[in-house]
Amino acid sequence: MRLFRKISKKLLISGKFKSYVVYALGEILLIVIGVLIAWKINNLNELRKNRIVEVKIYESLHEELNSNLVLLDSSIASYTKNREAIEATLDLIMTEQQDELGTDEKNTIINVDYKPTQLHTGAINSVNTTNKFEFIEGVLLKNLIAAYPNELDNFENQEAKIKNIIVNRLQPAIEKYVSLIDILTKREFNINRLQTFSVESNYAQLLKSREYQNCLVDRLLQTEIQLTNAISLREKTQIMAFQLHKELSN
Template sequence: MENKTGKYFKYAIGEIVLVVIGILIALSLNNWNEVRKERTVELETLKDLKSEIEQNILVFEKHLNKKRIGKKNIDTYVNLLIAGNTSVEDIIAFFDKGYAGATYNPSNGVLNSVINSGNINTLTNKELKYELTSWKDVLIDYQEEEILSLNYNFTHIDNFENNLKPKRDVRFSDTSKKEYDQMYINLSKTLSHRNHILEMQNFLVMIIEEGTSLLSKMKFINQLITLEIKDNFDD
């Protein structure tokens, strides 16, 4: 009886061990499958983010370049005003070229979806998560500068100049070309006009500085994403 009891006991222990091993294997397989699913989601998220930010970089580089061209046009015009050599052609050319008044509005559909859905938590790179979540704050700061500049241009520059500089229109024949030209020259000599132009120049300096920082941040985020895909997903 003692031998039989011992055998039954050993058999029961063996069965229990097998069951435990089976459970552990099942849990391991389940965990492995969950991890595999999370990694798949993470990879797709990274690819989508990379595609979106690379497109945003291309658009913003063109946008920022227009700001730099606008700044260059203003610098040239300011130098002419300072030298007192401003001609009618110089004034007209400046207004025709404009002063880079467009605003930048990137596509953030993927990023918004990743944040709102909680998929950003699937990203294992903590630095990348921080950069992505702080990206909007940097963007908002930049856009605020652009909006302030636009509002200033409209409120002070456009309205002021429109009251002083004539619209060249052949339908109005009561003003000669000589009179038109003199109006432009008078405009360029007003203190208000010169102050407005200098303020516009200052706005563009700040916008370009913040835009350069914004572009660097975008490129850094893209670099982090690229390295994350290369180091952790490429076979």
């Protein structure tokens, strides 16, 4: 810059005003070009930093969604199995041979197996509740990510309904007619001792119980709703995972 000042000063002193003006304009042009280059470099650095953050967000979301796909596959299989077991019990209620139940049929009647599906929500909630959402580029992906927490809430609420039916209604209804010791496996007690201390259960009366029947029907309805929810949520999770995979491949 000092060299430029000396040159412009000499031109001004020598009276070469036209040359001075041309030189001054050239100097201004060089400064403008330098500023533009610096701005461009800074802008490229910002874009690079943003892309790094964006990729990290996509990677964490993609990993979480893939884990949820595995969990949803398992839950769909579980809900399908539970629905079939409930329908089999309802068929038993309609039969006239309730006093001649086999071991497998009794096990089906008192089946309260239920394992809630705990989907991962950390990454998706982090994106939706922080400025990370601003780094998402695709409009479709943004819409999917914004809507996903509501889908998860609906899924969790339905899980809670099923759990409430089983724990607070179905289990107490079963315990009125079936000895809890019947539910224990034979490997936990000697079979002879089990028969000695077991209080007789009345499965036929259980099947005729209106309370039990109502709980069973309610559980079936809520399980079917949750099965539909799980299938729908899996499809949306799959779409999101696919979109994220595309973004990571770019």
